[in-house]
Amino acid sequence: MASDDRVCVGAIAGAFGVRGEVRLKSFCADPEAIADYAPLWSEDGARSFDVTLTRAIANGLAARLSGVTTKEQADALKGARLFAGRDRLPALGDDEFYHADLIGMVVLDTGGTVLGKVQAVLNHGAGDLLEVNAPGLKDTVLLPFTRASVPTVDLATRRIIADPPEGLFDGLFDGG
Amino acid sequence: MGRSVWKGPFVDAYVLKKAEKSRESGRNEVIKIWSRRSTILPQFVGLTFGVYNGKKHVTVNVSEDMIGQKFGEYSPTRTYYGHAADKKAKRK
Numbered sequence: 001m002a003s004d005d006r007v008c009v010g011a012i013a014g015a016f017g018v019r020g021e022v023r024l025k026s027f028c029a030d031p032e033a034i035a036d037y038a039p040l041w042s043e044d045g046a047r048s049f050d051v052t053l054t055r056a057i058a059n060g061l062a063a064r065l066s067g068v069t070t071k072e073q074a075d076a077l078k079g080a081r082l083f084a085g086r087d088r089l090p091a092l093g094d095d096e097f098y099h100a101d102l103i104g105m106v107v108l109d110t111g112g113t114v115l116g117k118v119q120a121v122l123n124h125g126a127g128d129l130l131e132v133n134a135p136g137l138k139d140t141v142l143l144p145f146t147r148a149s150v151p152t153v154d155l156a157t158r159r160i161i162a163d164p165p166e167g168l169f170d171g172l173f174d175g176g
Numbered sequence: 177m178g179r180s181v182w183k184g185p186f187v188d189a190y191v192l193k194k195a196e197k198s199r200e201s202g203r204n205e206v207i208k209i210w211s212r213r214s215t216i217l218p219q220f221v222g223l224t225f226g227v228y229n230g231k232k233h234v235t236v237n238v239s240e241d242m243i244g245q246k247f248g249e250y251s252p253t254r255t256y257y258g259h260a261a262d263k264k265a266k267r268k
Contacts (some may be wrong), residue, residue, distance in 0.1 A: 009261045027259035037262070084262075095267040099260035120257055121265045126236045126250040128265040142235040144224065146268050148204070153267070165224050166205035168235065 006041060006083035007100045010034050015074035016062045021054060022074045024063040024082075031061060037084035049082070097153060105153075107132050107143070107160045115162060115169060116141070130160070134169060141168055185215035185244070195220055208233050212248025227251035 013023040026034040032053060034040070039048040050066040068074050089098060099121040107115045107130070116134035123129065128145035143149055143164055152161035179186070188211040198207050199219070208226040221240050226233030227247045234251035242250070 007261060008259055027261035029261070029263050033262060089262050092264065093266075096264050097267070099263045099265060102265060103260055121260070121263070122255070123265070124234065124236075124250050124252050126239070126242060127268055129235055139232045142232075144235050144237045145265055146237060150267060165235075166203060167208065167226070168206050 005086045006045070007086055007089065007098075008081050009037055009040065009084045010082045012074075012077045012080045012082065013060055014078040015071045016057065018071045020069040020071060020074055021062050021064055022068060022077060023057065023059075024051075024053075024061045025059070026061060034061070034082075034084075035063070037088045040082040040084055043081050043083065045083075095147070097155075101155055102130065102153070102160075105158045105160050107162050110151075110161060110163050115164070118160065121145070137169070143168065185217065187211075187214045187217060191247075192217075195223055198223060206233070206235060209247065212246065212251060214247050216242050216245050216247060218243055229253045 009028055010024055010026045013025050015021070016023040024034065026032070028034050035051045035053050038051045040051055041048050047067070049068070052064045054062045054064060056062075065077075068077065086100075092098070102118050102121050105118045107118060109115055116132040118130050119133040119140060120131040121128060122131055122142065129142040130145050130150070132141045132143050134141055143162055149164055150160055150162050154160070191209050191211050191214045194207050194209065198205060204224070206224050206226040208228070210228045212227060216238055220238045221243070223238050225236045225238065225247060227236050227250060228234075229251045230253050236247065236250045
C-alpha cells in the first residue's frame with residue numbers, strides 16, 4: 001500500500017502485562033474507533049495487524065494484535081506507529097473533510113495567487129480554522145474554514161481557493 | 177463571585193468602536209483586537225475578530241452561541257497539534 005493512501009491512527013507504547021497484549025495509543029477522535037480501521041499497517045507497510053481491544057487503561061488502550069503472542073514480541077513493537085488504509089475511514093457528509101486530506105493542500109486566492117500551504121487544522125471552539133503557512137510571512141495565518149472564506153476545496157488537484165477576509169494576509173504582498 | 181448585573185457586560189470601548197465601524201462599512205475584514213477580557217455582545221455576531229494570544233491574532237468568527245463568553249476563550253495561548261488521524265473538519 002502506498003504511503004499516501006495511509007493515515008497514522010495510533011502508536012504502540014509497549015507491552016501490557018505478560019501475555020502478549022500491547023499498550024495502544026489511539027490518535028482517533030473516538031479512541032476506540034481504531035479497532036474499526038483494522039488491518040493496521042506498520043510504517044514501512046511490511047506488517048499488518050488485526051486489533052482486538054481488551055480494555056481501557058491509563059493513557060491508552062490495552063489490545064491484542066494478530067501475530068503478537070508474547071511480551072517479548074509486544075516489547076519489540078514499542079514506539080511503532082500504526083497506519084490505517086485511507087479507504088477504511090468512513091465516508092463523509094457534505095462539506096466535511098478529513099484533516100489528513102486538508103493538510104498539505106495549496107491555498108490560492110480567487111485571482112490564482114498562491115497564499116501558502118495548509119499546515120494544520122485547528123478548532124478553538126469558534127469553528128474550524130486552517131493554519132496556512134505563507135512563505136512571505138513570519139507567522140502562520142488562521143483562515144476560517146467557512147463557505148465564505150473557503151469557497152472551493154478541490155481534493156483531486158489538492159488545491160483550496162480562498163477568499164480571505166481583508167487584513168488576514170497583511171504583509172504578504174507588500175514585502176512585510 | 178459573578179459580576180453585578182446592574183453594571184452590564186464589560187467590553188473595552190475600542191472594541192465596540194471598531195466593531196461598529198466594521199459593521200457600518202460592510203466590509204469582510206478581520207477586526208484586530210487585544211482585549212481578551214471583553215464580553216462577546218449580540219451586535220458582534222457575524223463579524224470576524226482577530227484576538228491576540230500573545231503571539232498572533234487568532235481568527236474568531238462570532239456566532240450566536242458565543243454571546244456572553246469572553247474573546248480570550250476562543251484564542252488559546254498554547255497550541256497542541258496532535259495527530260490528524262480520522263479527525264474531521266466541517267465547512268460552515
